[in-house]
Amino acid sequence: MSDLEPVIGVEIHVQLSTRTKMFCGCAPSFGDAPNTHTCPVCLAHPGVLPVVNGEAVRRALIIGLALGCEIAPRSIFHRKNYFYPDLPKAYQISQFDIPICGRGEFTAIREDGSELKVGITRAHLEEDAAKLTHGGGRRAGADGSVVDFNRGGTPLVEIVTEPDLRSAADTAIFLRQLRQTLLFLGVSDCSMEEGSMRADANVSVRPVGSQTLGVKTELKNMNSFRFLERGVEAEIARQREIIASGGHVQQETVHYEPDTGHITSLRSKEESHDYRYFPEPDLVPVAPDPAWVEQLRTEQPELPIPLRRRLVDEMGLTQEDAEVITGSPELVAYFMEAAGLADPKSCANWIRGELRAQLRELGQEPWESNVTPAHVAALVGLLAEGTVSVPAAKEVLAGVIETGDDPATVVEARGLGQMDAGDLSAIIAEIVNANPDQAQQLRDGKDKVMGFFVGQTMKRTGGRAEPQAVQALVRAAVLGE
Amino acid sequence: MIDDTTVRHVARLARLRLDDAEEQVMREELSGILEHIDAIRAMDLDGVPPTTHVIELENVLRADEPRPGLSQEDALREARAVVDGSFEVPRMD
Amino acid sequence: MGLRDLTATEQIAELAAGRVSSLELVDAHLDAIARDDVEAFLAVDAEGARARAREIDALPERPPLGGIPLGVKDALSTRDIVTTSGSKMLEGFRPVYTATCVARLEQAGAVVVGKTNMDEFAMGSSTENSAYKNTLNPWDHDRVPGGSSGGSAAAVSAREVPWSLGSDTGGSIRQPAALCGIVGMKPTYGAISRYGLIAFASSLDQVGPFARTVADAALLLKHMVGRDPMDSTSLEWPAPIDVPMATDLAGLRIGVVEELMGEGIDPGVKAAVEVALVKAEALGATIVPVNLPTALSGLATYYVLAPAECSANLSRFDGIRYGPSAEADNLLDQYEVTRGRLFGPEVKRRIMLGTFALASGYYDQYYGRAQRVRTLIVREFAQAFEGVDVLASPTSPTVAFPIGDRTADPYAMYLADVCTIPASLAGLPAISIPCGLSDGLPVGLQLAGPAFSENRLLDTAHALEQVIAFDTRPPGLAT
Structure with a gap:
């Protein structure tokens, strides 16, 4: 059934990292003793009223602007009614027909540099549910559940896309880059693992060329991009199989089991939902002053996607470099500082390669480590002027990580400077003489044996030689080149 | 007007357990009330916008400043079932 | 004449003159509340009230309200004082916070003596929907005091408190004020914070005062109005x-609403209102007929909008975080049995009606249309106020009816609010003052004005009150 194409849209819930909840002055909390961050409002005591957190509105606007959304001149809140123990009012205050951010578009970039355009349907403000833990109850045995309202009422922005995605891989690319953008905006922690960013995918398949949409299923709440990609893949496969065998896809909510790779249906016995949306009478419209919106637009930081283009086009980085460097706003700042002092491409290589590799063992990020961007630039400089070899530079870096000293100081203290060319030639001559068989192989054109000579030389010099220089000297000694 | 199925559906949406007798009375009473209310379904409302609010306020926003809330003891004090600082609810099925 | 016969203003004057202490005043009223001949109170905080009175008596300077007693409708949250909103759903519930309006009055020197009876969750027009007891009309103990704030009205009429607080969604202050022969006012929507008022219908609910004189009502109102950061819909006054x-x-130009002076209005009520209007004319007012063609559709509109809002507002009552709860071993039972057993019949009826009106497939026909009829009513009032300053009508189409008379027919009960609902839908201020008797029972005159016209309404009501000279003391009231 290769003539079926998948059609995918996503809904992303982003918890805003504001100081207080969406409708009350409690600080949302995620680790404290249960029910220690509540008030009558977020416990929905009789008689309480919601008051909108202005900072949540500001952040929703920032998100909307970054997604190119039309900002509603006057948006309103609605009540979405349903009973569940994590929703104390039994209605969620959300937005319905007039969200704060309307249509927009987000352009992601695939690894091959091609553009992935995804239409944004809307982005609206709402409140998060409380934490419901199944089991742990006493009254109804182990089956009971317990509710903690510490995080109940945390501000959320829900971003809904058009069904513009055509593969699981694109879906993952879009979500990763959307997350990156949100991180740059500083509006949310965007942690999939901790649930501050959650994505649901609406998946359907249809014959290629068809303009109508097939019956969709909703793939719920996956806590990593990897699982999400696999889940979407599995769901597409499942739907293709159903249709191939002459069946029909049921509209339902499904779940991906990472352990088995299986898709399971979530709720089927639940009666159809009727949320009875109606305008929230306890709140008044949000009508952002156009001057405020304009100000937020001008204050917007450089976002990762355009930045990525600039890194490639203007600073000579590869797509891959750029993707890694734009992984977080902190890393960008770190790189930019180093790149201002030394060759950007080399800085990028060292930062994304050796530096991160060495720090990973310590569980540190570059900006948290002893290595400053100026250190990186200095190291790149030492390499460029031939003061240290690449293997030695790695040791220098280890030294800087350890001590926080300047690279030049580390080179000095540890004697890691490049060897004198005469000394190196002498050592290589000795090695060639001691290994006539290998020398003959080289003469016979078996280039693989070059590795042996480089290895031997490195062993003898303690890594203070540049491998390329070693190769040249070996050739000279053996072949007379 | 309003039938038993509708009454049962609405009662379920509203999470109200009604016994058979209550259901019967509810159907009759709601039907009676709806007969009066149906007057508004006959009115000409073309071009009339809805009113959600009679006041013309906009942008009532709160500063993002934490306020002291309730102690855990106060948060839980009116609850009938509490386990280790949390509200307890029966199983979900 | 005893202390309890003094108006609030007179009691404050006595306190200021040092002729009586707050404790003496509070005790005098607590004695009457202890007997509570009209069953007005659900909870009494005698100890707290006395303590507060002593505190105020010890202050170097008396606060503006002096330390005189206040009755509070049980729909208003009062910290540590049991607050039930007349429902079994909140039996024994002790709130963790106090409503803004009550806190403001306490700050100004009011002493809360107790919580007054009401129709469950403010749904009703006779206080017979209270889950606890019937309140009796002080003018005739076989009759209802009106509702839903019947306890607050009866308590003031029976002089158990000089004044009290009620809440008015479709007439719940004005109608019981009329039936008990006292003054009751619903201010402009947004005038008084709703924070702490247990919501019935959020876009209509307003807190307001009951008193035996217009001046007292004004004084109580004065200390409550204004913006509250806890209520997004409260207004800078x-x-x-x-x-x-x-x-x-x-x-002054007074418009008489013709639609509310015709069919369905008791002749005795109509006559008393007409006499009051003649007196208004004698004071210099011009009386003109005014039409509000959609006013009579207000009732149907209200009985869509208010139940719809209440169906959501009352969803939080599930027995999990507060209130009694049914023993259930699964969640659905927890919800359905708790709510099915602990809500009374009228509350269930309105939740059902409102849920239906919002349900998929019915929303546009009911809720959507009702919102648009509301627009027409708002427009008609605006148009009317281009030609007149104040609109006059009866407050209630009838005088107090016998207990049990209308409980079998929900719609007959709903008709009690036909005159008060239009101003509620338009969010306008309206006051009811006693204007005479019909069959020995009080008749209320309703005066409504444009938004923010409270001062003019109060002046009009006050001037009329002087010439009507209604004796608010129910016959046979024990001293």
Whole structure:
């Protein structure tokens, strides 16, 4: 059934990292003793009223602007009614027909540099549910559940896309880059693992060329991009199989089991939902002053996607470099500082390669480590002027990580400077003489044996030689080149 | 007007357990009330916008400043079932 | 004449003159509340009230409200004082916070003595929907005091408190004030914070005062109005509420709402209102007929919008975080049995009606249309106020009816609010003052004005009150 194409849209819930909840002055909390961050409002005591957190509105606007959304001149809140123990009012205050951010578009970039355009349907403000833990109850045995309202009422922005995605891989690319953008905006922690960013995918398949949409299923709440990609893949496969065998896809909510790779249906016995949306009478419209919106637009930081283009086009980085460097706003700042002092491409290589590799063992990020961007630039400089070899530079870096000293100081203290060319030639001559068989192989054109000579030389010099220089000297000694 | 199925559906949406007798009375009473209310379904409302609010306020926003809330003891004090600082609810099925 | 016969203003004057202490005043009223001949109170905080009175008596300077007693409708949250909203759903519930309006009055020197009976969750017009007891009309113990704030009205009428607080969604202050022969006012929507008022219908609910004189009502109102950061719909109040002084109505144009003076209005009620209007004319007012063609559709509109809002507002009552709860071993039972057993019949009826009106497939026909009829009513009032300053009508189509008379027919009960609902839908201020008797029972005159016209309404009501000279003391009231 290769003539079926998948059609995918996503809904992303982003918890805003504001100081207080969406409708009350409690600080949302995620680790404290249960029910220690509540008030009558977020416990929905009789008689309480919601008051909108202005900072949540500001952040929703920032998100909307970054997604190119039309900002509603006057948006309103609605009540979405349903009973569940994590929703104390039994209605969620959300937005319905007039969200704060309307249509927009987000352009992601695939690894091959091609553009992935995804239409944004809307982005609206709402409140998060409380934490419901199944089991742990006493009254109804182990089956009971317990509710903690510490995080109940945390501000959320829900971003809904058009069904513009055509593969699981694109879906993952879009979500990763959307997350990156949100991180740059500083509006949310965007942690999939901790649930501050959650994505649901609406998946359907249809014959290629068809303009109508097939019956969709909703793939719920996956806590990593990897699982999400696999889940979407599995769901597409499942739907293709159903249709191939002459069946029909049921509209339902499904779940991906990472352990088995299986898709399971979530709720089927639940009666159809009727949320009875109606305008929230306890709140008044949000009508952002156009001057405020304009100000937020001008204050917007450089976002990762355009930045990525600039890194490639203007600073000579590869797509891959750029993707890694734009992984977080902190890393960008770190790189930019180093790149201002030394060759950007080399800085990028060292930062994304050796530096991160060495720090990973310590569980540190570059900006948290002893290595400053100026250190990186200095190291790149030492390499460029031939003061240290690449293997030695790695040791220098280890030294800087350890001590926080300047690279030049580390080179000095540890004697890691490049060897004198005469000394190196002498050592290589000795090695060639001691290994006539290998020398003959080289003469016979078996280039693989070059590795042996480089290895031997490195062993003898303690890594203070540049491998390329070693190769040249070996050739000279053996072949007379 | 309003039938038993509708009454049962609405009662379920509203999470109200009604016994058979209550259901019967509810159907009759709601039907009676709806007969009066149906007057508004006959009115000409073309071009009339809805009113959600009679006041013309906009942008009532709160500063993002934490306020002291309730102690855990106060948060839980009116609850009938509490386990280790949390509200307890029966199983979900 | 005893202390309890003094108006609130007179009691404050006595305190200021040092002729009586707050404790003496509070005790005098607590004695009457202990007997509570009209069953007005659900909870009494005698100890707290006495303690507060002593505190105020010890202050170097008396606060503006002096330390005189206040009755509070049980729909208003009062910290540590059991607050049930007349429902079994909140039996024994002790709130963790106090409503803004109550806190403001306490700050100004009011002493809360107890919580008054009401129709469950403010749904009703006779207080017979209270889950606890019937309140009796002080003028005739076989009759209802009106509702839903019947306890607050009866308590003031029976002089168990000089004044009290009620809440008015479709007439729940004005109608019981009329039936008990006292003054009751619903201010402009947004005038008084709703924070702490247990919501019935959020876009209509307003807190307001009951008193035996217009001046007292104004004084209580004065200390409650204004913006509250806890209520997004509360308004910055443009000018302070003045204690009314007017003695004539020269130049005032009063429009009589013809739709509310016709069919369905008791002749005795109509006659008393007409006599009051003649007196208004004698004070210099011009009386003109006014039409509000959609006013009578207000009732149907209201009985869509208010139940719809209440169906959501009352969803939080599930027995999990507060309130009694049914023993259930699964969640659905927890919800359905708790709510099915603990809500009374009228509350269930309205939740069902409102859920239906919002349900998929019915929303546009019911809720959507009702919102648009509301627009028409708002427009008609605006148009009417281009030609007149104040609109007059009866407050209630009838005088107090016998207990049990209308409980079998929900719609007959709903008709009790036909005159008060239109101003509620338009969010306008309206006051009811006693204007005479019919068959020995009080008749209320309703005066409504444009938004923020409280001062003019109070002046008009005050001037009329002087010439009507209604004796608010129910016959046979024990001293």
